[in-house]
Amino acid sequence: MFSFELFINALVAGLLLGGFYAAFSLGLSLSFGLLDVVNIAHPAFIIFGSYLTFYVNENFGVDPILAGLLFAVPFYFLGVAVYRIYYNVFEKTGAESLRGLVFFFGIFFLIEVLLIITFGVDYRLVRAPYIGKTFHIGSLGVAWRLFVPFLVGTALTIGLYQFLSKTFFGKAVMGVAQDSLAVRLMGADPIRIKTIAFGIGIATATLAGSLLIIIGPVEPAIGREYIGRVFAITVLGGLGSMSGVFLAALIIGVAESFTASFIGPSWALAVSFGILLICLAVRPAGLFGR
Amino acid sequence: MANRIVVKNLEAGYGSVQVLHGVSVEVNDGETVVLLGTNGNGKSTLIKCIMGILPHTGGELYLEIDGERVDLAGKAPEEIVNLGVALVPEGRRLFPMLTVEENLLLGAYRPDARKDIDRNLAFCFEAFPILEERKHQLAGSMSGGEQQMLAVARALMSAPRILLVDEPSVGLAPIFVSRVIQKIQELKEKYNLTVLMAEQNFNQAVKIADRGYIIVHGQIEFEGKDTDELRENEMVKKFYLGV
Numbered sequence: 001m002f003s004f005e006l007f008i009n010a011l012v013a014g015l016l017l018g019g020f021y022a023a024f025s026l027g028l029s030l031s032f033g034l035l036d037v038v039n040i041a042h043p044a045f046i047i048f049g050s051y052l053t054f055y056v057n058e059n060f061g062v063d064p065i066l067a068g069l070l071f072a073v074p075f076y077f078l079g080v081a082v083y084r085i086y087y088n089v090f091e092k093t094g095a096e097s098l099r100g101l102v103f104f105f106g107i108f109f110l111i112e113v114l115l116i117i118t119f120g121v122d123y124r125l126v127r128a129p130y131i132g133k134t135f136h137i138g139s140l141g142v143a144w145r146l147f148v149p150f151l152v153g154t155a156l157t158i159g160l161y162q163f164l165s166k167t168f169f170g171k172a173v174m175g176v177a178q179d180s181l182a183v184r185l186m187g188a189d190p191i192r193i194k195t196i197a198f199g200i201g202i203a204t205a206t207l208a209g210s211l212l213i214i215i216g217p218v219e220p221a222i223g224r225e226y227i228g229r230v231f232a233i234t235v236l237g238g239l240g241s242m243s244g245v246f247l248a249a250l251i252i253g254v255a256e257s258f259t260a261s262f263i264g265p266s267w268a269l270a271v272s273f274g275i276l277l278i279c280l281a282v283r284p285a286g287l288f289g290r
Numbered sequence: 291m292a293n294r295i296v297v298k299n300l301e302a303g304y305g306s307v308q309v310l311h312g313v314s315v316e317v318n319d320g321e322t323v324v325l326l327g328t329n330g331n332g333k334s335t336l337i338k339c340i341m342g343i344l345p346h347t348g349g350e351l352y353l354e355i356d357g358e359r360v361d362l363a364g365k366a367p368e369e370i371v372n373l374g375v376a377l378v379p380e381g382r383r384l385f386p387m388l389t390v391e392e393n394l395l396l397g398a399y400r401p402d403a404r405k406d407i408d409r410n411l412a413f414c415f416e417a418f419p420i421l422e423e424r425k426h427q428l429a430g431s432m433s434g435g436e437q438q439m440l441a442v443a444r445a446l447m448s449a450p451r452i453l454l455v456d457e458p459s460v461g462l463a464p465i466f467v468s469r470v471i472q473k474i475q476e477l478k479e480k481y482n483l484t485v486l487m488a489e490q491n492f493n494q495a496v497k498i499a500d501r502g503y504i505i506v507h508g509q510i511e512f513e514g515k516d517t518d519e520l521r522e523n524e525m526v527k528k529f530y531l532g533v
Contacts, residue, residue, distance in 0.1 A: 187400035
């Protein structure tokens with residue numbers, strides 16, 4: 001039953017999966033954790049990104065990662081537009097807590113339905129030279145389709161971390177939800193800061209979408225499988241901490257991988273939430289929160 | 291070059307409640323002027339108007355920055371900050387979940403302040419050594435006095451020419467009030483600032499003020515040409531000195 005080889009394989013698979021989960025969760029940690037915008041539609045934007053990647057890969061043979069990067073630009077503007085609407089209709093009038101949540105739920109289902117209408121309910125997948133290949137380190141086999149998302153997720157974490165901690169703008173993003181008037185007293189426009197930061201969060205979604213469809217086939221409602229997990233990782237990591245999200249994603253990835261290997265795949269999500277619940281009881285600010 | 295604040299017959303309020311009824315205040319280049327008044331008389335309202343946080347409904351409000359007149363009507367707080375005006379707000383309004391150092395660096399957000407950031411940061415740490423010791427600590431975890439020092443230092447990081455200070459003494463032990471007030475004076479001299487300070491602690495405020503105004507029910511009741519005139523005023527004796 002238990003073998004060392006299986007253990008190592010599960011560990012590595014979990015870490016790789018975690019890197020992907022990080023990419024999946026960073027944008028939400030930015031909007032939910034730092035901007036106080038409960039963007040419950042984040043997974044739907046990711047699936048949307050998966051389908052765009054699928055479309056250009058299927059029709060033009062564009063590499064999925066390249067597609068994710070290219071679509072990051074229009075997604076940024078999409079995010080800007082969504083935040084503008086959200087701000088003007090809900091946040092400005094102080095109605096964001098409940099109605100704002102409904103707004104994002106609406107976007108979630110809207111995207112899902114549009115994808116079903118356009119692409120149907122079948123699973124879709126992409127082609128790339130590295131998908132389906134495996135490299136070996138000793139007896140350990142590592143699938144490129146997991147390794148590439150891990151690398152991209154890691155790079156995204158480092159990029160966002162640097163952006164937030166090393167730039168003036170990033171610091172303003174970290175402060176804006178704590179006291180928006182104080183941000184104005186520093187000479188910055190909080191609405192502009194939130195708009196740009198939200199746009200960046202959505203821009204990461206298309207890249208995460210590319211990673212999702214590299215890892216495995218995607219169907220329009222697959223976002224529902226991720227919504228709980230992505231919130232769990234965001235909260236576990238400590239709201240708004242990019243490095244925290246990355247480490248939390250690795251923990252969840254490894255926990256799920258071990259659960260799937262040694263207990264059974266259907267338990268995986270239960271383990272994620274179990275970890276989250278224990279964490280919230282012991283350390284409510286999240287594992288790496290301030 | 292002169293930096294001044296000019297307020298003429300200012301009217302302002304919240305909704306249908308008018309708070310300021312024709313307030314006129316001038317702060318000349320390099321002066322420290324204190325705005326005295328007990329709670330609810332309009333001190334903070336006037337400060338909010340100058341910072342663009344609250345629009346005024348009547349009168350005139352302008353600054354002279356390097357001798358150039360800038361009308362403040364319709365300007366947003368961030369625009370006014372970018373003119374070189376810094377506010378140490380009532381209640382401090384730090385970013386509690388950011389570190390001391392991050393708070394200070396955010397203070398230097400405006401482009402004009404960024405080029406002098408190293409010099410100003412070094413100076414803030416020199417003026418407030420406690421902030422350097424605690425630079426990696428979260429601002430929200432510090433004591434009230436330390437937070438007030440951080441609020442003053444953060445305002446300084448924006449390399450202002452005009453400094454507004456709203457009730458620096460609120461919630462502080464007297465020893466901290468003295469220290470904060472003293473620091474404001476030192477910084478003012480070092481940076482040649484023009485300072486307007488709203489305060490209800492007369493004894494502390496007159497330590498550094500050149501002159502002052504007494505505001506009662508949204509009107510300037512008395513203008514003291516120097517601190518002696520203020521001290522001898524009947525209202526001050528009655529309300530602030532307990533004579």
